[in-house]
């Protein structure tokens with residue numbers, strides 16, 4: 814009985830340690846450059862969105878600092894960093910914007926260009942994009 818309890822304690826400890834490791838040492842989060850890398854990526858990404866004429870006025874009134882901060886939180890969570898996303902859910906954030914598939918693809922292109930500019934490895938770029946792709950269901954409404 815004592816032995817069983819000891820094993821249980823050891824297994825729980827190992828599980829807790831592996832969860833802690835997963836949150837603090839994830840490969841994708843590291844490949845994106847951790848908090849500093851992700852923040853500089855989203856600042857550049859938002860600047861590209863604002864400058865991209867394909868979006869017309871869509872980002873004209875957008876507060877760049879807020880969008881960049883929310884995106885940084887989101888990318889951090891998605892890549893396995895220990896952050897918290899504090900923004901609106903994707904459906905509510907985009908429901909009134911009439912976003913098309915073309916808009917979505919253009920945004921992905923700008924994100925790829927921003928990741929290239931930061932020399933983020935291609936495999937990490939693809940991993941992040943794969944995590945973002947399913948969000949199209951909540952974002953594209955046209």
Ligand code: HEM
Pocket residue numbers: 868871872874875876879880883884887899900901902906907910912916917918920945946948949952
């Ligand atoms: C995977 C794709 C996308 C992600 C992860 C994403 C993420 C976000 C996030 C985190 C916010 C901030 C929400 C908040 O402030 O609480 C936001 C807002 C916004 N998004 Fe997206 N978005 C995506 C696609 C798009 C597309 C395709 C467009 C249109 C071209 C778009 C246009 C906007 C606009 C206009 C805002 C509001 C900015 C403001 O004025 O505050 N998003 N998005």
